[in-house]
Amino acid sequence: MNADSQEQVVKPTTGSAAVRPPPDVPRRVEPSGPLPASVAAGADGAMAEVARSETTLRRFLAGLAGVDQVGAEARAAALATRSVKAGSKLWAIDTAISMVDLTTLEGADTPGKVAALCGKARRPDPSDTQVPAVAAVCVYPDLVATARRSLAGSTVAVASVATAFPSGRASLSVKIADVRDAVDAGADEVDMVIDRGAFLSGRYGVVLDEVRAVKQACGTAHLKVILETGELATYDNVRRASWLAMLGGADFVKTSTGKVSPASTLPVALVMLEAVRDFSRSGGQQVGVKVAGGIRSTKDAIRYLVLVSETAGDAWLDASMFRFGASSLLNDLLMQRSKQRSGAYAGSDDYSLE
Amino acid sequence: MPDAPATATEQAAGKPVPARHGTTTQHGTTTGPSPEPVRLAVRKTYKLYVAGAFPRSESGRSYAVVAPDGTHLANAALASRKDVRDAVAAARKAQDGWAAATAYNRGQVLYRIAEMLEDRREQFAGVVAASESRPHADAQAAVDASVDRWVWYAGWADKLAQIAGSSNPVAGPYFNFSLPEPTGVVGILAPAASSLLGLVSVLAPVLVTGNSAVVVASEERPLAAVTLAEVLATSDLPPGVANVLTGRTVELAPVLASHRDVDALALAGAPPGLEVDLEQAAAGNVKRVLRRDASLADWTEDPTPRRMLAFVETKTVWHPVGI
Numbered sequence: 048m049n050a051d052s053q054e055q056v057v058k059p060t061t062g063s064a065a066v067r068p069p070p071d072v073p074r075r076v077e078p079s080g081p082l083p084a085s086v087a088a089g090a091d092g093a094m095a096e097v098a099r100s101e102t103t104l105r106r107f108l109a110g111l112a113g114v115d116q117v118g119a120e121a122r123a124a125a126l127a128t129r130s131v132k133a134g135s136k137l138w139a140i141d142t143a144i145s146m147v148d149l150t151t152l153e154g155a156d157t158p159g160k161v162a163a164l165c166g167k168a169r170r171p172d173p174s175d176t177q178v179p180a181v182a183a184v185c186v187y188p189d190l191v192a193t194a195r196r197s198l199a200g201s202t203v204a205v206a207s208v209a210t211a212f213p214s215g216r217a218s219l220s221v222k223i224a225d226v227r228d229a230v231d232a233g234a235d236e237v238d239m240v241i242d243r244g245a246f247l248s249g250r251y252g253v254v255l256d257e258v259r260a261v262k263q264a265c266g267t268a269h270l271k272v273i274l275e276t277g278e279l280a281t282y283d284n285v286r287r288a289s290w291l292a293m294l295g296g297a298d299f300v301k302t303s304t305g306k307v308s309p310a311s312t313l314p315v316a317l318v319m320l321e322a323v324r325d326f327s328r329s330g331g332q333q334v335g336v337k338v339a340g341g342i343r344s345t346k347d348a349i350r351y352l353v354l355v356s357e358t359a360g361d362a363w364l365d366a367s368m369f370r371f372g373a374s375s376l377l378n379d380l381l382m383q384r385s386k387q388r389s390g391a392y393a394g395s396d397d398y399s400l401e
Numbered sequence: 402m403p404d405a406p407a408t409a410t411e412q413a414a415g416k417p418v419p420a421r422h423g424t425t426t427q428h429g430t431t432t433g434p435s436p437e438p439v440r441l442a443v444r445k446t447y448k449l450y451v452a453g454a455f456p457r458s459e460s461g462r463s464y465a466v467v468a469p470d471g472t473h474l475a476n477a478a479l480a481s482r483k484d485v486r487d488a489v490a491a492a493r494k495a496q497d498g499w500a501a502a503t504a505y506n507r508g509q510v511l512y513r514i515a516e517m518l519e520d521r522r523e524q525f526a527g528v529v530a531a532s533e534s535r536p537h538a539d540a541q542a543a544v545d546a547s548v549d550r551w552v553w554y555a556g557w558a559d560k561l562a563q564i565a566g567s568s569n570p571v572a573g574p575y576f577n578f579s580l581p582e583p584t585g586v587v588g589i590l591a592p593a594a595s596s597l598l599g600l601v602s603v604l605a606p607v608l609v610t611g612n613s614a615v616v617v618a619s620e621e622r623p624l625a626a627v628t629l630a631e632v633l634a635t636s637d638l639p640p641g642v643a644n645v646l647t648g649r650t651v652e653l654a655p656v657l658a659s660h661r662d663v664d665a666l667a668l669a670g671a672p673p674g675l676e677v678d679l680e681q682a683a684a685g686n687v688k689r690v691l692r693r694d695a696s697l698a699d700w701t702e703d704p705t706p707r708r709m710l711a712f713v714e715t716k717t718v719w720h721p722v723g724i
Contacts, residue, residue, distance in 0.1 A: 392486055394661030394686060395493060 094331060098294050101252040108251060111290060114282035114318055123313035126357055127350045133387075136349070140384045141179055142364065143348040144171060147380075148206055148337065148372045150185040152213075152305065158193045161186055165197035167399060172381050181377065182366040183236060187212075188229040195233035206236035206271070210261060213275075213304035215240035219257060226264040236269040237261070238301060238337075241288065243278045251291055258295025271299035271337055271370075276315045277307040285315055289322035293334050301337035305372060310340020313354060320358040333362065339372025345383040348376060447477040447623070449484060449647065450630030452491035453640020458648070459483045466624060469534040477623045480648035482656040485615070488644040489662050492586045492613040495641030500583045500611035502639075508558030511609055514636040515551035518629075522548070525628060529597050532622045546701060547601040553704060554605035561610060561709055569717070576720040581713035583611035584689055585664030588657040590650060592670040592693075592700065596622035599700040600629060603669045604643065606708035613642045615663070617654060619670055623647035651675060658682035665689035665712050669697075 097107040131139055149168045151160060165184055172178040183204040184194050194205045207229035211217035217225075226237055239261045245253040262270050272292035276285050292300050300319055302311040316338050323334045336359070338351055348371060355363050363369050378400075382393035447466075448455040457463075462479035499507070518525065522544050530540035566580040587607045592599035596619055607614045618626030630645040646653060650672055658666055659682040666683050668676060671693055683690050691711040696702075 391659035391661060391682075391685060392489070392656070397661060 093329070094294055098255060101250075104251050104255060104291075104294075105249070108287040108290060111283075111286055114286055116282055116314075119282055119314045119317055123317045123354065126353050127313060129350075129353050131349050131353070137384070137387050139349045139352050140345060140380050140387065143345070143352060143371065144377065144380050144384075145179040145182060146366045146370050147181040147377050148183045148185045148339075148370050149181050149377060150305070150339070150372050150374050152185070152187060152208060156187065156190060158190065161190045161193045162197045163399070165194055165203070167377070168203045169198065169201045171377060172384070172398070175385075178381070178384065182370055185236075185238065185372060188225060188232065188234070191229050191232035191234045204235040205233060206238055207232075207234040208238045208240075208273075208304075209234075210239040210257075212238070212240055212273075213306040215242050216244070219260060222257070223260060223264045226261050230264070230266060230268050234268055236271060236299075237265050238271045238273055240273045240275060240304060241292065243275055246279070246284070246288060246291070251287075254288075254291055255295050258292055258297060262296040269298040270296065271301045271335075272297040273301045273304055273339075274319075275304055275307055276302050276311070276319075277309045282314065282318050285318045286322055289319050290326065293323070293326045293331060297334060299335040299337050299370070301339055301370075301372065303340040305340035308341075311338040311342060313350060316351060316354055317358055320355060320363070323363070324359045333368065335368040335370065336363065337370040337372055342371055342373050343375050344379050345376075348380065445475065447475050447627045447647065449478050449480055449488075450627070450634065450643070450645040451484065451488045451641075452495075452644065453634060455630070455634075456484075459487065462648075464648070466532070466622075468531055472531075474531055475624060477627065477647045480617075480646040480653060482653070484646055484648075485653055485656045485660065488615045488646055489586060489588075489657075489660050491641035492615050492644055493662050495639050496583070496586055496611075496613040499608075499613055499639055499642045502611070504559035504562070507609060507611065508555045510637050511551055511555035511558065511605065514632060514638065515548050515555065517632045517636050518544070518548050518551060521628075521632065525597060525625065528625050528628050532596055532624045543595060543598045543701075547598045550598065550601050550704060551605055554609045554709070557706065557709060558609050561706065561713070564706060565710055565713060565715070571719070574721060574723045576722045577717065578720070579715050579717040581610065581710075582716050584712045584714055585612060586662060587612045587614050587665040587667060587712050588660070588663045588688075589614055589616045589667045590654055590657075590670040591616055591618050591626060592697075593619035593621055594698060595700045597625040597629065599669070600626050602697075602700045602704060603667055603708065606704070607667065607712055608638075608643060610709055610713050612665070612712050614644065615657060616643065616645045617650055617657065617670070618645055618647045620648070620650045654679055655682055658688070659685055661686045663688060665691070667691045667708075667711075668693050 097103055149164055151164055168181045168184045171181060180201060180203050183206040184198065185206040185208065186194050188207045188209055191205055191207045198205060209225040209229045210222035211225060226239065229237055239258070241254050242257060258272055272295070274285060274288040274292065279285055279288060289300050300323065302315055302319065316336065319336050323336055327333045336355070342348060342351070351371070352364065355369050378398045381398050385393045385397070448457050458478040458480045460479065460481035460483070462481070463476045464479045466474045466477050468474050522541070525544045526537060526541045529535065529543055530537045533540070562580050567578065569577040569579060571577040589603050589607060591603060600616070600618070604614060604616060616626065626645050627647060633643050650670065654671060654675060655678065657663060658679040666679065666688050668679060668690060671679055676693065680690055689712065691708070
């Protein structure tokens with residue numbers, strides 16, 4: 048649970064211990080004291096060393112401090128009780144709307160449905176121009192071109208799932224082709240799934256190489272790495288998988304596909320937020336977090352925002368660093384927003400389903 | 402087991418075991434005749450009825466319910482606007498399924514409510530007599546009338562379409578017919594005049610046609626409503642179809658009236674000064690509003706289909722006929 052206790056064991060294998068971080072690397076000053084210099088040596092040195100071989104990788108991941116399960120759940124539950132009212136609530140609702148990845152990942156998706164979704168993404172509430180646009184629309188690769196056309200001229204990004212989503216059970220070449228397909232069609236962001244089978248059987252190198260290969264195939268597109276935490280069984284695994292994805296070059300780590308239950312939970316998000324915070328403190332880049340699956344109400348969304356602020360810090364309270372993967376959440380946000388403004392509870396027929 | 406000793410078999414067969422209580426303690430010493438033990442009072446907690454469960458108010462508040470003669474009867478939950486929100490959400494969720502149930506089935510469920518109420522006549526007579534300071538026989542009559550009213554409305558379930566529906570002559574090759582459909586979620590302000598009979602008289606006609614209801618019980622006399630909720634909960638009425646809130650009518654009614662997910666409003670128990678405001682708030686999403694009927698003083702009058710017809714919509718179907 049404690050960042051320091053974790054960082055104590057993050058020891059690269061070579062002796063670059065005395066190297067201080069370069070002065071131009073921005074680093075949050077924490078009251079908990081200076082970071083171990085060995086960890087703060089910068090991404091290029093320490094991180095590359097960690098990923099040098101399967102053995103060093105395994106040693107590094109096994110050396111990550113274990114997650115105190117009871118503590119994590121208690122902390123998440125305690126933060127969930129925080130009351131956010133009035134002006135703060137309005138701010139939180141607007142911020143949450145701007146962080147939504149409006150998602151449709153159904154076998155029954157049609158170009159018409161995606162176009163309608165894109166319309167909603169640009170202007171979530173047609174009756175109120177003050178409502179911000181959502182962050183992105185998330186679709187399957189074959190519908191990226193449709194979404195791209197519908198979103199032309201807007202700030203909304205196109206995200207595509209890829210790499211044999213949601214199971215990820217395909218060969219690397221098929222996965223790479225899947226990614227290229229999406230990127231060529233105009234995807235700004237790619238959501239890949241890790242090979243949970245390889246991860247759970249301890250073949251961390253396979254997972255790392257795959258993330259790296261996909262990152263390369265993405266080119267300039269942002270890479271979100273889906274850990275599918277519902278299949279990882281323990282918080283320790285979530286922490287390890289987060290670090291693995293970040294070492295592989297992920298721009299975002301994402302909880303779940305939304306196809307497996309349990310999907311995103313607050314304690315899982317807590318562990319991942321700690322991981323991105325620690326990664327950034329150790330000299331790595333600032334990696335974002337996306338929570339997906341099962342987040343349907345404004346209350347849930349605000350709880351996540353509190354968790355982000357209290358765990359990773361306000362630097363993550365931005366659509367470039369935190370996202371909600373959701374479909375029905377947006378309507379509830381809009382209904383709560385209208386309640387805050389007008390005083391009357393909104394009706395379920397007031398907003399479109401798609 | 403054939404070799405089991407006879408004594409063991411006798412014990413297993415259930416020979417009487419000496420009772421532990423009485424004058425002998427577990428240590429075997431005799432204490433002599435003890436005085437009649439004083440039972441602790443088991444006071445009932447009157448709670449809300451939302452989505453088939455009995456929660457306390459989200460706000461944690463309660464208020465004292467006092468009989469007209471000044472005796473303290475109980476503490477009831479003092480619902481807040483968030484309880485209204487939760488109740489409306491529950492009613493909305495339950496409404497489709499209730500409307501889709503066959504009219505026959507809805508009639509059966511309403512009849513079941515009458516059966517359950519009949520079983521608890523004495524309890525209800527006590528509640529009504531206490532909360533309205535009425536003679537017991539008088540209260541008994543009100544309970545009997547309430548049971549009969551459930552039965553009366555239950556019978557209408559599969560008959561209302563016969564008076565509210567029609568087949569219409571049209572100038573074309575169509576079979577054209579109209580039929581009543583439920584309005585949706587109905588907010589009800591229950592009348593104070595007769596806390597059980599009045600409530601049944603406004604709730605039953607809403608439920609029988611397939612609407613779901615959010616009832617704000619009479620502020621001064623909520624106990625019969627909460628006890629009726631226990632009857633509803635054990636009558637095969639799907640959770641959420643009827644929800645009962647207790648609290649300040651002036652606090653809850655405007656929230657219900659302005660809620661855009663509520664489709665209609667029955668103002669039977671609206672405070673006289675508040676009616677215009679409530680109707681204005683209800684206009685926001687064009688709710689159907691049934692005003693307070695001053696002629697119904699104590700709700701003992703024979704009911705008419707009027708209250709059922711107030712909360713149905715007419716659907717007309719053009720069905721092609723011929724080849």
